[in-house]
Amino acid sequence: MSSNDIIVSLDIGTSKVRVIIGEVNNGAINIIGVGSADSEGIRKGAIVDIDQTVHSIRSAVEHAERMVDIQISDVYVGIQGNHISLQTNHGVVAVSNEDREITEEDIERVLQAAKVVALPPEREIINLVPKQFLVDGLEGISDPRGMIGVRLEVEATIVTGAKTALHNLIRCVEKAGLHISGVILMSLASGVMSLTKDEKAIGTVLVDIGAGSTTLAIFEQGGIAATSTLPIGGEYVTNDISYGLRTQTEQAEKIKLKYGCALASDAAEDLRFKVMRMGSNVEKEFSQVDLASIIEPRMQEIFYMVRQEVKRLGFGDKINGYVLTGGSVSLADTLTLAQQELESSVRIAVPDYIGVRDPAFSSGVGIIQYVSKYMAIRSSGAAKKQASRKPGAVAAPKPGMIERIKNMFSEFI
Template sequence: MSNNDIIVSLDIGTSKVRAIIGELNDGAINIIGVGSADSEGIRKGAIVDIDQTVKSIRNAIEHAERMVDIQISEVYVGIQGNHIALQTNHGVVAVSNEDREIGEEDIERVLQAAKVVALPPEREIINLVPKQYLVDGLEGIADPRGMIGVRLEVEATIVTGTKTAIHNLMRCVEKAGLRISGVILLSLASGMMTLSKDERMVGTVLADIGAGSTTVAIFDQGGLSAISTIPIGGEYVTNDIAYGLRTHTDHAERLKIKFGGASVEEADESITFKVTRMGSNLEKEFTQQDLVSIIEPRMQEIFHLIRQEVDRLGYGEKETGYVLTGGTVSLPGTAQLAQRELDASVRIALPNYIGVKDPAYSSGVGMIQYVSKYMGAGSGSGGTEKKAAPSRKASPAASSKPGMIERLKNMFNEFI
């Protein structure tokens, strides 16, 4: 990457579509623009209406463009959902150089060898994530370039997804007039930003509680070991409020944000608000305690399901703690309730950048960090240019337009 590059991440969620513009300045990241729009056409994290989703993407992009006066033409897109699956595989090649020094070509060959795996016809490889390399049987090598050896091996995690979900996501972004620089698994991006190196090594559960779904990602031995999606999230809390207070969902969402909390113990009975009842013009007064008594049971259920999923994945006894992120964990008292329900150490992670200090932005900011660290080589400037100012020219790699499948298969390179 050049000294001043622009990276744009696009996080298409159930409640919001968020576009974040990051500027790379000599390796340091500055968040210079944020655009968000209500997400239409997404249910439980899946696209159900392409035209509505395209409109939401355009609105978010235009919002970000107006904020910093930048024309966005290329984005990195986050992907998530219950169609994502992980499987491990092993690749082996003989070192080709006469002097037995391992080079880029050998690494590319061993990664390609690890991709040889039988898959159902409806699935395809999104990418391959190396866990460790082995040189002549020596384990635990992160980067074998320049080492001397005869036999090069890689242990890797293959990330796969259903063709329908992947192609529909890309179709929406391209119909919105954008080129896709790469597709990034949101759990990898969030994990890089929210978890320390030690947390990724010892076994930590990253729970991203969004509006329509909750993604449980388990990091162990330095990488992503397991992933699962629970089809329940913050919009269920909103629906409970709407039903309990007999009001409209939009109004329930506003009440949740303004007066909501996750723990009845911390609710204040002296805080009151009025609610217009559905089907009439009559208003009824409620206290914050009334509201939180509706929210808490649903939040308890979400944490119970997270714990259940961790046990099902076989990490119930191995996890050393939970890290929570996603828009829903912004509710006051969430960390205390989670600690009680999960019976483990819990912390809430959020980006440490001005303008995005909210757990809802963890995925979007994580994508920018991921790109700057692992996809920097040959990724170009993200295809952005200043209005009424000299253009930010993309590198040849960014300017070329490989096929959709090739773009998918070339992402995540060098994540270790």
């Protein structure tokens, strides 16, 4: 990676579209710009209206551009949803050099070999994640470059998704006038930002509670082992408040953010607020205890479903902890409630960068860290700088998105 690369991440969520601009300077990442816009056209994490989604993407991009005076042309896009699935595969090649030294070309060939797998016609490879390399049977190698051998193997996790969901995502971003440098599984990106090396090794569940859905990613032995998406999230809490207090959803969301508490036992009876009742001009007063008594059961349900899903995936007794992220975990006392319901060690992951110290930005920041760590950006070749500091910069013509997705992982190592 050159000394100053710009990486732009695009996180299209149910409630917000977020654009984060990161500058990589000699390996260190600085967040230099953030843009967000209300999400329109997204339901439960899935695109249901392309035109509205395009408008939201453009608004978020313009917001970020105004902050740092950068014309954004290229982005890395996050993807998630219940259509995502994982499978393992094995690749093997003979080392091509006469001196038997393993080169970048050998690594690219073995990664391509690992991607040769039978898939249904409606599915497509999104990411390829090497778990380990083997050189002449020697296991546990993370980077075989420069080693001597005649046989190079790789054990990898293949991330696949539905073509429909992937192509709709690509279409929205390209209609917004952006070039896609790569599509990355959100759980992989969040894992880079949120989990330590030890947490990935011992068995940890990364729980991303968004507005419309909750995504689980189970990590063990250093890599992602399973992923699942539950169709429940923070907007269900908001809907409960709207129904319980008989008020508009928009006002319910504001009340949740300002006065919300996940534990009724910790709520304050003397903290009171007024709510405009639906269908009338009459305001009614409620306490934080009233609000918490609505929020707590729904949050309990979310964590109950998380725990049941972990068991269903076959990891019930293999988990040593949970890490929470996503915008909905910012609610007061969420951590305490999660510890009670999950009966395990739980912590909340927050990006450690100025301007994005909020769990809602974990995925966006994670994409930038993932790209800088695993997908080397070179000054020439298929991957270009993600943005220009000169306003009005125009992206050079690039090959088609589907072709690049098929070939992008040659730059994994």
